[in-house]
Amino acid sequence: RKEVEQDPGPFNVPEGATVAFNCTYSNSASQSFFWYRQDCRKEPKLLMSVYSSGNEDGRFTAQLNRASQYISLLIRDSKLSDSATYLCVGLYSGGYQKVTFGTGTKLQVIP
Amino acid sequence: GAVVSQHPSWVICKSGTSVKIECRSLDFQATTMFWYRQFPKQSLMLMATSNEGSKATYEQGVEKDKFLINHASLTLSTLTVTSAHPEDSSFYICSARDQGLNTEAFFGQGTRLTVV
Numbered sequence A: 001r002k003e004v005e006q007d008p009g010p011f012n013v014p015e016g017a018t019v020a021f022n023c024t025y026s027n028s029a030s031q032s033f034f035w036y037r038q039d040c041r042k043e044p045k046l047l048m049s050v051y052s053s054g055n056e057d058g059r060f061t062a063q064l065n066r067a068s069q070y071i072s073l074l075i076r077d078s079k080l081s082d083s084a085t086y087l088c089v090g091l092y093s094g095g096y097q098k099v100t101f102g103t104g105t106k107l108q109v110i111p
Numbered sequence B: 001g002a003v004v005s006q007h008p009s010w011v012i013c014k015s016g017t018s019v020k021i022e023c024r025s026l027d028f029q030a031t032t033m034f035w036y037r038q039f040p041k042q043s044l045m046l047m048a049t050s051n052e053g054s055k056a057t058y059e060q061g062v063e064k065d066k067f068l069i070n071h072a073s074l075t076l077s078t079l080t081v082t083s084a085h086p087e088d089s090s091f092y093i094c095s096a097r098d099q100g101l102n103t104e105a106f107f108g109q110g111t112r113l114t115v116v
Helices: none
Strands: A004-006 A011-014 A019-025 A032-038 A045-050 A055-057 A060-065 A070-075 A084-093 A097-101 A105-110 B004-007 B010-013 B019-025 B032-038 B045-051 B067-073 B076-081 B090-096 B111-115
Touching: A004 A084, A011 A019, A019 A084, A019 A105, A032 A060, A032 A070, A045 A055, A045 A060, A070 A084, A097 B045, B004 B090, B010 B019, B019 B032, B019 B090, B019 B111, B032 B067, B032 B076, B045 B067, B045 B076, B076 B090
Parallel strands: A011 A105, B010 B111
Antiparallel strands: A004 A019, A019 A070, A032 A045, A032 A084, A055 A060, A060 A070, A084 A097, A084 A105, B004 B019, B019 B076, B032 B045, B032 B090, B067 B076, B090 B111
């Protein structure tokens, strides 16, 4: 089983729609989680960190459920510019560091 | 914010030659850097974890003698693809974290390697 799993999509949504992605993780010792955005042929860029209490940044809301071992990303009022691949990332910092990526979920916002 | 610089951004090389890719953390110290490979339409796959002053830790299935990693200082890690073959053509990305806990990973711009 992969350490971090995501639905690869693609998610095709109309402009203005609300879309949610989920990501599950298997390493219960993972300490921190992040959502990254990757545009085609570019490096991933941090979208937002994910806090246990949930956090919001404009149209984006991230949630972490440690009991069920999943994180989520909600995008409200989708824009065309939101079209990208969204990667969830788990970070483990025990005796060693390890950053594990999900496979990514592709989002296509349609006019 | 923290910046990671990766060089070169693209390279074309002949089969059998070696290619070195550099990854630098510009404004923070990184005891650990990560090297990923991404084939078209696929996710980032961790190749190895580069540790400053010690040997890199390779993921299963990654040949350590083919992908040589050197992390000689707190701001520089290099990945050398030795005896490159066309199947090594891919997008290679490094990332680094500040030594503080729970900070996000910052990425280099990536290197697109084409072996002909």
